[in-house]
Amino acid sequence: TKAPVRVTVTGAAGQIGYSLLFRIASGEMLGKDQPVILQLLEITPSLPALKGVVMELEDCAFPLLAGVVQTDDPNIAFKDTNYALLVGARPRSKGMERKDLLEANGAIFTVQGRALNDVAARDVKVLVVGNPANTNALIAMNSAPDLPRQNFTAMLRLDHNRALSQLATRTGKAVTEIEKMIVWGNHSPTMYPDIRFCSVAGQNAVGLVNDEAWYRDTYIPTVGKRGAAIIEARGLSSAASAANAAIDHMRDWALGTNGKWVTMGVCSDGSYGIPEGIIYGMPVTCAGGKWELVKGLEIDAFSREKMDATLQELTEERDGVKHLLGK
Numbered sequence: 001t002k003a004p005v006r007v008t009v010t011g012a013a014g015q016i017g018y019s020l021l022f023r024i025a026s027g028e029m030l031g032k033d034q035p036v037i038l039q040l041l042e043i044t045p046s047l048p049a050l051k052g053v054v055m056e057l058e059d060c061a062f063p064l065l066a067g068v069v070q071t072d073d074p075n076i077a078f079k080d081t082n083y084a085l086l087v088g089a090r091p092r093s094k095g096m097e098r099k100d101l102l103e104a105n106g107a108i109f110t111v112q113g114r115a116l117n118d119v120a121a122r123d124v125k126v127l128v129v130g131n132p133a134n135t136n137a138l139i140a141m142n143s144a145p146d147l148p149r150q151n152f153t154a155m156l157r158l159d160h161n162r163a164l165s166q167l168a169t170r171t172g173k174a175v176t177e178i179e180k181m182i183v184w185g186n187h188s189p190t191m192y193p194d195i196r197f198c199s200v201a202g203q204n205a206v207g208l209v210n211d212e213a214w215y216r217d218t219y220i221p222t223v224g225k226r227g228a229a230i231i232e233a234r235g236l237s238s239a240a241s242a243a244n245a246a247i248d249h250m251r252d253w254a255l256g257t258n259g260k261w262v263t264m265g266v267c268s269d270g271s272y273g274i275p276e277g278i279i280y281g282m283p284v285t286c287a288g289g290k291w292e293l294v295k296g297l298e299i300d301a302f303s304r305e306k307m308d309a310t311l312q313e314l315t316e317e318r319d320g321v322k323h324l325l326g327k
């Protein structure tokens with residue numbers, strides 16, 4: 001049997017945590033032969049609630065769960081960790097300005113980035129889920145100068161999965177028949193789901209759909225505003241689907257995609273006109289525990305406009321936290 005790996009989840013007593021932990025412990029993320037030690041981080045007032053969640057984990061008697069750590073100390077939570085899912089973030093409360101939100105999250109992600117830098121495994125895979133996910137990942141990455149930048153990613157997978165599902169519904173095909181989906185940019189309504197390279201059951205998606213107006217005026221906004229639509233319908237933000245996307249993201253990164261494209265928020269190397277150092281949703285393939293950018297795609301005028309708009313938003317977010325980016 002394999003030696004256990006360490007998986008840190010922050011915000012573990014929250015909504016997403018409640019959908020996520022049980023699936024990690026059951027082997028859905030890293031495989032049914034990979035034991036895991038869960039290292040769970042919460043803020044001090046939520047430790048009692050976390051204890052309840054851990055009691056439920058115990059009650060599942062998961063064969064792969066080799067240990068659970070509960071703490072409010074990032075240096076304990078990230079100690080020797082191999083996989084870090086940064087879910088906990090400060091939600092926007094009433095009357096809170098965007099600037100205050102960036103500031104509050106800046107404080108969280110500088111501290112967690114430093115802790116990762118100091119105590120995590122050197123090949124730790126970090127996924128930032130907590131919003132604003134791209135900018136929080138940027139802050140954590142910049143707070144961890146001793147770790148490779150490729151170790152830091154933000155979650156665009158929920159957007160990617162939403163884009164797949166909406167296209168499958170429209171074309172009457174199965175999601176498994178769709179390849180080469182891309183969602184460019186920020187995890188926000190400005191994201192750009194790009195179906196130009198998609199094939200659906202072997203046919204080009206653009207030709208199959210054959211309805212430019214639907215693509216521009218219905219599909220793109222439906223995918224972009226899906227989070228708000230869930231809140232409207234459920235009275236709560238998406239949690240099970242967000243947890244599912246986090247599982248997909250980490251599983252693909254760790255175990256590989258066999259050539260299939262997936263979307264990850266990654267640190268740009270300057271490709272596609274996205275400035276170096278920005279965390280941006282990009283098409284990648286994964287193999288051998290590493291992600292690799294899909295290169296050489298043609299960017300047409302419509303795509304350029306969309307990609308620049310979501311970049312503009314990310315640049316503004318970055319400028320808002322510039323004082324936290326060090327150097």
Ligand code: NAI
Pocket residue numbers: 010011012013014015016017041042043046087088089090091108128129130131132133155156157158159187237238239242
């Ligand atoms: P939640 O409010 O139910 O849970 C968040 C948990 O994080 C709480 O238990 C809280 O105590 C904890 N927390 C806050 N600050 C912390 C810190 N400094 N260290 C450790 N824990 C901390 O929220 P939910 O629904 O679980 O969502 C979590 C985050 O994920 C939110 O920021 C949400 O906007 C984001 N999200 C991102 C998505 C994406 O696609 N990237 C999709 C859906 C949600």
